[in-house]
Amino acid sequence: MKQYQGLFIASILNAVFFIWVYIIQIYEIKWTIVGVFYELLIIPMMLLAPTLLVLSAIQIKKKGLQVPSFISLLLSTGITVSLVSLFIMD
Secondary structure (H helix, E strand, O other), rough: OOHHHHHHHHHHHHHHHHHHHHHHHHHHOHHHHHHHHHHHHHHHHHHHHHHHHHHHHHHHHHHHOOOOHHHHHHHHHHHHHHHHHHHHHH
């Protein structure tokens, strides 16, 4: 169960980060500390999204369908699809 919780928490934090980035972009927040955190975390979080997607799929395949794994799979899929669509549109 500990692996499920770790993956679940990582997926939630990754989703919260991208929601935070979206809010910053919409409201054009220009605080210095926000810019620093944004620049430090954007690349690792972008790489983490597809990694969490693969790990969630592997965990579901090995251990069966559990609610935390399924939710982390849905969150990671949504974030990864959003990132890919943004790269394609850009």
